[in-house]
Amino acid sequence: MAVYTHVSAEALHEFLKAYDMDEVLAFKGIAEGVENSNYFLQTNKGRFILTLYEKRVAEKDVPFFLALTAHLCARGFPCPKPIADKSGRVQSVLEGRPAALIQFLEGVSIHKASPEHCAQVGNVLARLHLASQGFSLTRANTQGMSTWRGLLQVCEKKIDTYPHDVRDELHAAMDGIEQNWREDLPGGIIHADLFPDNILFRGGELKGVIDFYFACNDSLAYDIAICMNAWCFTPEWNFAPDNARALLGGYQQARALQKDEIDALPLLCRGAAIRFALTRLHDLIYHVDGSLVTPKDPMEYLVKLRFHDGIKDIKGYGLEP
Amino acid sequence: MAVYTHVSAEALHEFLKAYDMDEVLAFKGIAEGVENSNYFLQTNKGRFILTLYEKRVAEKDVPFFLALTAHLCARGFPCPKPIADKSGRVQSVLEGRPAALIQFLEGVSIHKASPEHCAQVGNVLARLHLASQGFSLTRANTQGMSTWRGLLQVCEKKIDTYPHDVRDELHAAMDGIEQNWREDLPGGIIHADLFPDNILFRGGELKGVIDFYFACNDSLAYDIAICMNAWCFTPEWNFAPDNARALLGGYQQARALQKDEIDALPLLCRGAAIRFALTRLHDLIYHVDGSLVTPKDPMEYLVKLRFHDGIKDIKGYGLEP
Numbered sequence: 001m002a003v004y005t006h007v008s009a010e011a012l013h014e015f016l017k018a019y020d021m022d023e024v025l026a027f028k029g030i031a032e033g034v035e036n037s038n039y040f041l042q043t044n045k046g047r048f049i050l051t052l053y054e055k056r057v058a059e060k061d062v063p064f065f066l067a068l069t070a071h072l073c074a075r076g077f078p079c080p081k082p083i084a085d086k087s088g089r090v091q092s093v094l095e096g097r098p099a100a101l102i103q104f105l106e107g108v109s110i111h112k113a114s115p116e117h118c119a120q121v122g123n124v125l126a127r128l129h130l131a132s133q134g135f136s137l138t139r140a141n142t143q144g145m146s147t148w149r150g151l152l153q154v155c156e157k158k159i160d161t162y163p164h165d166v167r168d169e170l171h172a173a174m175d176g177i178e179q180n181w182r183e184d185l186p187g188g189i190i191h192a193d194l195f196p197d198n199i200l201f202r203g204g205e206l207k208g209v210i211d212f213y214f215a216c217n218d219s220l221a222y223d224i225a226i227c228m229n230a231w232c233f234t235p236e237w238n239f240a241p242d243n244a245r246a247l248l249g250g251y252q253q254a255r256a257l258q259k260d261e262i263d264a265l266p267l268l269c270r271g272a273a274i275r276f277a278l279t280r281l282h283d284l285i286y287h288v289d290g291s292l293v294t295p296k297d298p299m300e301y302l303v304k305l306r307f308h309d310g311i312k313d314i315k316g317y318g319l320e321p
Numbered sequence: 322m323a324v325y326t327h328v329s330a331e332a333l334h335e336f337l338k339a340y341d342m343d344e345v346l347a348f349k350g351i352a353e354g355v356e357n358s359n360y361f362l363q364t365n366k367g368r369f370i371l372t373l374y375e376k377r378v379a380e381k382d383v384p385f386f387l388a389l390t391a392h393l394c395a396r397g398f399p400c401p402k403p404i405a406d407k408s409g410r411v412q413s414v415l416e417g418r419p420a421a422l423i424q425f426l427e428g429v430s431i432h433k434a435s436p437e438h439c440a441q442v443g444n445v446l447a448r449l450h451l452a453s454q455g456f457s458l459t460r461a462n463t464q465g466m467s468t469w470r471g472l473l474q475v476c477e478k479k480i481d482t483y484p485h486d487v488r489d490e491l492h493a494a495m496d497g498i499e500q501n502w503r504e505d506l507p508g509g510i511i512h513a514d515l516f517p518d519n520i521l522f523r524g525g526e527l528k529g530v531i532d533f534y535f536a537c538n539d540s541l542a543y544d545i546a547i548c549m550n551a552w553c554f555t556p557e558w559n560f561a562p563d564n565a566r567a568l569l570g571g572y573q574q575a576r577a578l579q580k581d582e583i584d585a586l587p588l589l590c591r592g593a594a595i596r597f598a599l600t601r602l603h604d605l606i607y608h609v610d611g612s613l614v615t616p617k618d619p620m621e622y623l624v625k626l627r628f629h630d631g632i633k634d635i636k637g638y639g640l641e642p
Contacts, residue, residue, distance in 0.1 A: 008432045008433075009429050009430060009431045009432055009522075010431075010432060010433055012429075023523070023524060024429050024523070025427045025428070025523065026425075026427050026428070026429070027429040028351045028352075028361060029351060029352035030349045030350060030351050030352060030361070031349070031350035031351060031352045040349060040351070040361055042427075104347075106346045106347055106363075107346070107347070108330050108333075108345050108347070108348045109330060110330045110331075111329045111330055111331060112329075112331055201330075202344070202345070202346065203344060
């Protein structure tokens, strides 16, 4: 949750002139988005999210995020459309920060995912992978596999708050992941953070995908693995095979998986689990006092990593090969 | 800015049944309100603020705040109306916290106050003082004059981060305030925190007053003094006599001030200045790392205190007696 940069009513008024908007009906900082300052804005032209990009989002990446969502919207994909100003630009500056005005999407995040939710999540993920084909910009995965060992080593310096065998366990898991990782799977743009917080539902129907600030180029099936971890476990961290079946089924309605993608899923799920275990561990250990972001529990992803360690192939998930 | 308590979509759905609302179109935590968790909520019945009362708001005070704003709304005063559920209750429970659904008011806070703004602020303050007459509940001012010396002593324990003469200056100011304080001025319900953040404007027109969580019984003219400090100084902390003239003029259009209220204004302004200097100093010194509230600069109010120290009567403000 975050509003890092305060926007004065006067600066907002100036900013909106470029969009031919002059009447502000509502303007509230919203406690959403770890990386940016976000405001709910209602004007005479409708409802919007106003985003100011903060330090954690590299300024050079802002055009990538805005162009990607514009590309997806143009192909009918349900994500927030960047609004162009009178001169056609979607990126502006406000209070000294890169800023963008973005369409407001209705809907709310759900927290207990049902198979019906998961089928839609899988389907929208496949549609994201298809709709982003032909997108001309690329962005490396700054949280990709090659970064995890280094992250583990940074965490280790203070990892004595954890039992020693956790350290050994994480290194052993990284050994297996590095030895078996597949760089040859079908690739493209992935969302890379498609957690329940980033999907809006209305009346049980998926209305939109938000928060593309981890989107990058990587293996498409790795994005599925992230979703399996995020959507296919109960709140008690037990695997929910009905959710996984629905998620993969929904995905394959839009894009058929290749055999090597299916075979790689347990490995990719281990990778996705260790990625979030490590970034959460890092955020917990190096949490800046006074930070607006509440650290999440890395144990959740350690538990998921252990579960996937016991899975040899997709039948281990209770799924058909 | 704050969302202390997370509300799940499922708990929200249950909560809204009592209000005959079943469709959630938007639900966003908002970075507003130091004392509570606030959400922007849009349902099939309209737009609302959902407030969860956190520890800093004494649970026993919640009925006072809700009844006060309901009383004011019933008298046409522009403030957010608490929404009654099907059984007529305005106070409920959500995620284990006292909670209320409150009307959403359009408008935005302004940050550079003009005399035109101040005239409306003064007028709405007088209307608040009049409309709350006959309200049956009372609440002591927990930040009233009798608490300031104790607050100063608590701050003193760590006040060596400030120059020593500031300590002497604050004690001397408190001596003068205590010796001259007036308990016999016309009293009633005061807002006690009518800063620019708590007034919504639209197109230059005052649309509403929000955040009654410091409202209490005290001298009405003390509420004017709080507003003079909050609205009648430039961003560089210089006194703005045109703003003060407009504020007092706007006030007296609705409620004429007695001579003893006018005479007491410099004293009350000193009191209001030291109150906010001390609470800001306290928040800065005892700021909990990881707190979601950014401390404000106490120096601003020390500068205002010094200004008022040089004022003998209302002519010192450049105002007509």
